[in-house]
Amino acid sequence: MAKTATQFVCQECGSVYAKWAGKCDACGKWNTIVEEAVVAEAPKSVSGKSGRKIDFCDLKGVSEKAFRLKSNIQELDRVCGGGLVEGSCILVGGDPGIGKSTLLLQAVAKLSAGVNKKGTPTRCVYISGEESIEQIRLRAARLGLSQAEVELASTMNVRDILTTLDINDSPDVVVIDSIQTMFVDTLDSSPGTVGQVRAAGHELIRLAKRKGFILFLVGHVTKEGTLAGPRVLEHMVDTVLYFEGDRGHHFRILRAVKNRFGATDEIGVFEMTEQGLEEVSNPSALFLAERRGNISGSCVFAGIEGSRPVLVEIQALVAPSSASSPRRAVVGWDSGRLNMILAVLEARCGIQLNNKDIYLNVAGGLRITEPAADLSVATAVISSLMQKPVPADMVVFGEVGLSGEVRATPQMDLRLKEASKLGFEKALMPTQHNQKKKITSSIQRQELGHLKTLVDFFVK
Numbered sequence: 507m508a509k510t511a512t513q514f515v516c517q518e519c520g521s522v523y524a525k526w527a528g529k530c531d532a533c534g535k536w537n538t539i540v541e542e543a544v545v546a547e548a549p550k551s552v553s554g555k556s557g558r559k560i561d562f563c564d565l566k567g568v569s570e571k572a573f574r575l576k577s578n579i580q581e582l583d584r585v586c587g588g589g590l591v592e593g594s595c596i597l598v599g600g601d602p603g604i605g606k607s608t609l610l611l612q613a614v615a616k617l618s619a620g621v622n623k624k625g626t627p628t629r630c631v632y633i634s635g636e637e638s639i640e641q642i643r644l645r646a647a648r649l650g651l652s653q654a655e656v657e658l659a660s661t662m663n664v665r666d667i668l669t670t671l672d673i674n675d676s677p678d679v680v681v682i683d684s685i686q687t688m689f690v691d692t693l694d695s696s697p698g699t700v701g702q703v704r705a706a707g708h709e710l711i712r713l714a715k716r717k718g719f720i721l722f723l724v725g726h727v728t729k730e731g732t733l734a735g736p737r738v739l740e741h742m743v744d745t746v747l748y749f750e751g752d753r754g755h756h757f758r759i760l761r762a763v764k765n766r767f768g769a770t771d772e773i774g775v776f777e778m779t780e781q782g783l784e785e786v787s788n789p790s791a792l793f794l795a796e797r798r799g800n801i802s803g804s805c806v807f808a809g810i811e812g813s814r815p816v817l818v819e820i821q822a823l824v825a826p827s828s829a830s831s832p833r834r835a836v837v838g839w840d841s842g843r844l845n846m847i848l849a850v851l852e853a854r855c856g857i858q859l860n861n862k863d864i865y866l867n868v869a870g871g872l873r874i875t876e877p878a879a880d881l882s883v884a885t886a887v888i889s890s891l892m893q894k895p896v897p898a899d900m901v902v903f904g905e906v907g908l909s910g911e912v913r914a915t916p917q918m919d920l921r922l923k924e925a926s927k928l929g930f931e932k933a934l935m936p937t938q939h940n941q942k943k944k945i946t947s948s949i950q951r952q953e954l955g956h957l958k959t960l961v962d963f964f965v966k
Contacts, residue, residue: 587768600749799898838868
């Protein structure tokens, strides 16, 4: 007979302990260990039972091409790999108030106006555990979506949701807002705990796979910016999307960090307006709209986000410091990467920066993780230090090594074509060692092999 037992589970990383502790040894967080009730069952041996034989197949077989449902929001379709695959589970995370619910409400409203694989109108269901029906209707009215054929419900009980959706005529698209508010009544823990999120996610995903509908799960994030709950939830879903952006800016970036049906690190760019989120078809022009040329410390970086080239302005300010430990402030880039670039400039190029305050900013609210931004950052810092502006019609990209060498980056031709399309005429870039990949862009190129050449560029 099953007996009730208790265990102590960390709500940040999911580690299990036999007794309560103030600090989790696995993730280092304090006051995150909560007691949860579990049902302990006697282990059953399967060695004496015969299972069903598994049939194997080879890789040369022909499978039916997956049908993709278009949301008519091109930026969302791009991030998802060209559309929404039936039976897929998509986890959308982001800071509070960033626009997750707004985006998904707009998406289901667009989807409900189209047809599904059978040629019938797409049935969309929006289930909220955070808001009432009246609150959702108010948002829909503000966005001009009141006439959309979207079915609404407000509940937190997973059993009720499964009973409602497990029918022959199941919906085509289901939105759960959010997974942290859902609870499974067979568990004694409260909603949002690791056990509840894991169990609720497992039941909903299993039903979506069996019935073949598209499942959107909205996820909360921690103060560190990672999705709250167990990491197993990110492993269970097919796609993980992060909604990024500074609430002080009107730009929003939808980034795919995991996608079984498309490329990862693909981004979609939106602009938050009074009528909701609007697509940005040319993000490079938008990020550079307020750029002013002939200012020291400003540099245009030609980057690649997924399969899309993006031009963005990198700003640096170098100022004298009287403190024993100069300040290093970074927005939109890795602070550790900045410290590495500064150390290389001091050790390999003889530029003294240990008595300077340095501020670095990626304009527009975009966060850059690509190593190809190293040369752009070094250029902006040297430009600010020497009070000499970078030519307004020049783009810069390249990776910097610890010995000061400038290394080649992938898809250089694609970066140059995007820069040429926006009117840039010059490029500061790494030396092209691979002659097989010819650069077809007619933009004027100045190739660098070492950061000392970059310093000479500003000295002359």
